Amino acid sequence: MPKSTKKQKDKSTDFKKAKLKLGKGKKPATNAVDTSFKAHSIALPVQSISENKPEAGPSTRRRHNLSELISLTRHYSANSRKDALSGLRELFSSHTELALTSASIVIPACCKMIADEDASVRKALADFLDWYLHALPRASISPYAPTLLLFTTSAQSHIFPEIRVDAIHILNVLLDVVPAEVTSKGTSGHGSRVLQGYCNLLVGGSSKNETDAVNISATTLSTQSKQLVISSLERFLDVSTQFKGSEDEFWYLKQSFTSSHAHQAFIGLLKQPTVGQEMEECYSNQSSSINQGRCFAVEQDHKVLTIDPWQEVEMWDAFEGCFASASRVSSVLEESYAEKAEKLLCKYLIEVWLDNVPNAFLNLENPNSKFAELRLVHAVAKLAQTIYHSILQAPSEDNTSPGEAVLHLDALLSYMSIYLPLARNTPTKVEFQAEDLIRQMDLIFCETFSLVLLHKSSSQADSTSMQKSRPKLHSMVNTHMSKVSLWIEDILRLNPTANHPMGQSLSESTARAICPVIWAIISYPNLNQDGYLVQTRLLETLADQIRSGKLADKPKAVLIQFIITLNLLQREPEYTGIFRIQAVVPASASLVKLSQATRSKTKLIEETILQLPKILWELGTSNPGISQFMLFLLLRCVQRVAMDWEPSTTTQITQRFSPFFAVEHPNLGTLYGPFNKFPSTTQGIACQKLALDLAYSLSLFLKSRLDKNSLASSIHGLRQSVDKAIHGTRHEIYWKRLTSQ
Numbered sequence: 160m161p162k163s164t165k166k167q168k169d170k171s172t173d174f175k176k177a178k179l180k181l182g183k184g185k186k187p188a189t190n191a192v193d194t195s196f197k198a199h200s201i202a203l204p205v206q207s208i209s210e211n212k213p214e215a216g217p218s219t220r221r222r223h224n225l226s227e228l229i230s231l232t233r234h235y236s237a238n239s240r241k242d243a244l245s246g247l248r249e250l251f252s253s254h255t256e257l258a259l260t261s262a263s264i265v266i267p268a269c270c271k272m273i274a275d276e277d278a279s280v281r282k283a284l285a286d287f288l289d290w291y292l293h294a295l296p297r298a299s300i301s302p303y304a305p306t307l308l309l310f311t312t313s314a315q316s317h318i319f320p321e322i323r324v325d326a327i328h329i330l331n332v333l334l335d336v337v338p339a340e341v342t343s344k345g346t347s348g349h350g351s352r353v354l355q356g357y358c359n360l361l362v363g364g365s366s367k368n369e370t371d372a373v374n375i376s377a378t379t380l381s382t383q384s385k386q387l388v389i390s391s392l393e394r395f396l397d398v399s400t401q402f403k404g405s406e407d408e409f410w411y412l413k414q415s416f417t418s419s420h421a422h423q424a425f426i427g428l429l430k431q432p433t434v435g436q437e438m439e440e441c442y443s444n445q446s447s448s449i450n451q452g453r454c455f456a457v458e459q460d461h462k463v464l465t466i467d468p469w470q471e472v473e474m475w476d477a478f479e480g481c482f483a484s485a486s487r488v489s490s491v492l493e494e495s496y497a498e499k500a501e502k503l504l505c506k507y508l509i510e511v512w513l514d515n516v517p518n519a520f521l522n523l524e525n526p527n528s529k530f531a532e533l534r535l536v537h538a539v540a541k542l543a544q545t546i547y548h549s550i551l552q553a554p555s556e557d558n559t560s561p562g563e564a565v566l567h568l569d570a571l572l573s574y575m576s577i578y579l580p581l582a583r584n585t586p587t588k589v590e591f592q593a594e595d596l597i598r599q600m601d602l603i604f605c606e607t608f609s610l611v612l613l614h615k616s617s618s619q620a621d622s623t624s625m626q627k628s629r630p631k632l633h634s635m636v637n638t639h640m641s642k643v644s645l646w647i648e649d650i651l652r653l654n655p656t657a658n659h660p661m662g663q664s665l666s667e668s669t670a671r672a673i674c675p676v677i678w679a680i681i682s683y684p685n686l687n688q689d690g691y692l693v694q695t696r697l698l699e700t701l702a703d704q705i706r707s708g709k710l711a712d713k714p715k716a717v718l719i720q721f722i723i724t725l726n727l728l729q730r731e732p733e734y735t736g737i738f739r740i741q742a743v744v745p746a747s748a749s750l751v752k753l754s755q756a757t758r759s760k761t762k763l764i765e766e767t768i769l770q771l772p773k774i775l776w777e778l779g780t781s782n783p784g785i786s787q788f789m790l791f792l793l794l795r796c797v798q799r800v801a802m803d804w805e806p807s808t809t810t811q812i813t814q815r816f817s818p819f820f821a822v823e824h825p826n827l828g829t830l831y832g833p834f835n836k837f838p839s840t841t842q843g844i845a846c847q848k849l850a851l852d853l854a855y856s857l858s859l860f861l862k863s864r865l866d867k868n869s870l871a872s873s874i875h876g877l878r879q880s881v882d883k884a885i886h887g888t889r890h891e892i893y894w895k896r897l898t899s900q
Contacts, residue, residue, distance in 0.1 A: 217254045219246045225261055232268045237277035244272075244280075244287045251291065258294055265291070266303045270310040273329055274322050285328035292336045304340040307333060308349040315356030323360055324384050327391045334394050342399040342496070350399065354496050357392045358503045361385075382531045385511065389538040392500070393545050399496045400549040409724070410552055411609070411675040414617040415682070415736030425731055428799070429724065431791050497549035498564075504546075505567040512539050512574055520578060523593040530593050537596045540579075540603045543571055551610045565614055572608060576639055579604040580646040602672050605643050609679035612636065616683055616737060636683070644680055644693050647673055648700045653709055662709075670714035674721045677701060682738040702763040706770045712778060716785045719774075722767050723792045730799050740764055765808055768796065772815035779833045783842045786833070790849040797856040813857045817877045819850060820884035834884045847890060854881050855897045 177186060218224045223231070223246050231243035247265065251258035258265075269291075272284050292300055311333065314326035330353065333341050342350045360380070380388065409426050416422040519532040550564045580601035589597070615636070650673065653662035681694045704710060705718050728734050771793050778786050797809075819832045834850055837843035858874045878898075885891045 217250060217257055219249050221246065223250075225250065225257065225264070229264055229268050232272060237275075237280050240272065240275065240277070240280050241283045244269075244283045248287055248290060251294070255294075258291065259296075259299060262295060262299055262303065266300075267306065270306055273310045273326065274314040274317055276319075276322075278321060278325070281322070281325040282328075285325070285332065288329065289332045289335075292332060295336075297336065300336055301340065304333070304337045305349070307337075308341065308353070312349060312352045312356055315353070315360065320380075323356075324380070324387065326356070327360075327387055331391050331394065334391075334398055338398040342395065350496060353395065354392075354499060357388065357395065358500065360388055361392075362503060362507050382515070382535055386531070386535045386538045389511075389535070389542050393538065393542040396497055396500060396542070396545045396549065400545070408671070411613060411678050412724075412728075412736075413552075414613060415728070415734060415738075416731075417733045417735055421731075421733035425727075425734075428727065428795060429720070429792075431788060495549060497546045501546050501550060501564055501567065504542075505564075505571075508539050508543055509571055509574060512536055512571070516574075516578060520581075523589045523597075526590055528590070528593075530590075530596065533593055533596050537600050540575065540600050540607075543568070544603045544607050547607060547610055551614050561614070565611060568607065568611060572604070572611070572639070575604055576642075580643065601646060602669065605646065605676045606672060608639055608643055609676040612640075612679035612683050613675075616679070640680060640683070640690065641693050643676065644697045647676060648697060651700050651704045653704075665710055665714045667711075667713040667717060670717040674717070677721070678738075682736055684737045699763055702767045705767050708777070712782050712785050715774070716788055719767070719771065719789060720792060722764055723796060726764050726768065726796060727799055768793070769808065769811055769815065772812060772819060775816075775819055776833060780836045780838070780843070783837060783840075783846050786837075787842060787846045787849060790846060790853055794849060794853045794856060797853065797860055800860070809857065809860055813861060813874070813877050816854065816857065817880040820854070820877075820880040822880065829883055831884060832880075835888075848893070851881065851885075851890060851894055851897065854878075855894075 179185070216224055219228070225247075228243045228246045228250065231239050231246070234240055234243070269284060269288060272280060275281050275284065307329075311326050311329045314322055314329070317323050317326070330341065340349065341353060342348075344350050409422075409429070412425070413419065413422045416425065515532040515535050519530075519536045522528050523530075523533075547564060547568050550561050551568075581597050650665065650669065653665060655662045677697060681698055683690070683694070701718060702722065705715060705722065710718070725738070725740070728736065728738070729740055771789060775786060775789055778789075780786075820834045821829055821831050824830050834847060837846050854877055858877065861874055881894060885894050
């Protein structure tokens with residue numbers, strides 16, 4: 160029965176009619192074909208098939224041209240933005256002319272990526288800008304510097320700390336290519352915002368109108384990030400102050416003169432004039448050319464040899480220095496960047512030093528160590544040096560007292576002195592990277608210590624801050640002067656160390672850096688017997704090492720210049736410094752020590768100058784620049800009548816200078832000295848001309864000081880040597896012109 164019912168239902172389904180429902184359409188047949196369609200609009204403003212592309216346009220290996228790479232810098236994918244920067248570098252490397260013409264497109268596109276949220280893109284951008292901006296002329300970058308600085312300072316105040324730190328990399332690049340724009344002052348300048356960004360990153364906001372809300376600018380930085388920010392800030396302050404230029408090489412002597420004009424005039428005596436093509440013209444056969452040629456040695460007048468043609472040059476050099484100092488006075492009337500940084504960071508520098516210095520001097524012999532803490536404390540020391548150099552070297556005409564800054568520097572040096580200067584005779588061998596950093600920190604400590612000494616020596620103010628600082632300053636002087644002096648003596652003697660068994664050489668930069676320290680120590684007043692002996696021992700070590708012949712040519716020339724500067728100072732009427740070659744020894748000194756110190760003070764500079772002819776002979780023609788420099792310094796001593804400690808001094812130096820021209824050997828005959836071996840270049844001719852001027856000046860000096868009996872024996876040998884050396888040469892006319900006056 161059930162089986163038949165199922166069959167009936169199956170038969171009825173094939174012919175069953177579907178019922179229609181209200182609101183429903185009619186159902187399509189099962190065999191109906193759907194012929195409906197839908198259309199969508201597609202926007203194609205530019206079709207590649209209809210675009211006329213050049214056949215040989217500049218493109219990368221991926222066939223991306225400049226416009227496509229610029230559009231990729233705005234891509235949503237971080238990898239695409241990073242690839243766009245590498246593509247731009249590839250494109251400009253192969254098409255250098257395109258780099259200059261597309262700066263107006265590339266730089267604005269890069270500015271928008273400075274605050275990119277992806278760290279890899281920011282790193283790639285810093286690398287690209289470092290390469291690209293150095294490849295462009297500075298004139299092409301200056302119009303875009305405000306835009307670059309606007310986006311960079313904005314990134315310095317970004318909400319994300321990692322973006323603020325990465326903005327420092329961009330600032331380092333801009334400090335290299337457009338330093339003036341980065342440190343510019345005024346309402347339109349960006350320097351104040353840049354400095355505020357540095358300080359906010361290190362110590363947080365410093366505004367007086369801060370509310371109780373959380374300061375988002377205060378950031379907890381890693382050791383590497385602190386080192387990066389502090390090093391960049393030091394570069395910023397160094398560029399803004401410009402106190403380390405060659406024009407300020409003798410900045411430490413400024414406080415020893417009655418005025419800045421007198422100081423600049425004295426510095427003009429030590430500047431070697433530039434020799435041009437007129438050096439060639441002064442040897443021509445025309446007498447007018449000889450008269451127009453630059454001549455150092457002329458007739459003596461009123462105990463000082465005048466320099467007729469050079470006086471105008473020196474006058475302009477002195478005036479330029481005075482104008483420069485006047486401009487600096489006007490610039491320091493407003494608070495400088497260094498003063499702002501000192502007020503905000505004085506406590507922070509001490510804090511970072513104390514937190515990191517214990518670990519900085521551990522495991523120095525490990526070659527696998529990165530020395531992160533050591534690099535950080537080195538950056539702290541260098542930043543402190545730059546800040547306090549700028550403040551304590553500022554002109555005194557601004558009527559401001561740096562007493563508070565001296566107190567802060569005294570506190571920092573007291574903490575640094577626990578570790579610095581590090582003894583060089585330690586038996587432990589140190590990794591070379593760590594050794595170089597420690598040596599630089601030792602030198603920084605000594606230089607910064609000399610600032611305090613110089614300020615204490617010249618300060619006569621009775622302000623409250625100075626009265627508070629005097630006990631601390633005296634304590635620091637008594638504690639550290641002997642330590643610093645011993646370190647400098649060790650440096651000068653080239654004593655062996657664990658890393659350098661044969662002794663570490665003295666570089667030219669180190670020689671220039673220790674000269675202010677030596678001056679600060681030997682010119683410090685009101686010392687007891689031990690302090691006076693420290694000064695004398697340091698000066699003796701300096702003179703002994705110059706005469707020893709162990710030093711290289713360039714550092715030796717720097718130290719010789721320093722010794723001759725001490726000599727010339729004694730003859731300056733406007734010099735008011737403490738240091739005198741014939742110094743007054745404290746009454747408490749014993750007779751033995753008194754005699755030793757007095758002999759050293761009066762003899763060592765004279766004995767050092769007497770070694771200059773020997774040094775010139777040893778130099779020969781190996782380095783004409785240094786020979787020319789030493790001849791110039793020696794000529795200045797004769798012209799300024801600064802070598803008359805004893806009557807025999809000039810006679811001895813005349814006799815020792817004769818072999819520089821020629822010497823008569825009993826068996827070999829006439830042997831010509833370095834004078835005839837100089838090349839026929841502008842520098843070589845300048846050395847020969849300076850040697851002739853020096854020989855003539857010495858003869859004039861002897862003629863005015865010696866009697867007729869000793870005149871012949873003293874001058875005849877020098878003039879005879881000169882006559883042999885110049886016979887038949889182009890210098891003969893010039894020498895005859897000199898001797899005929």
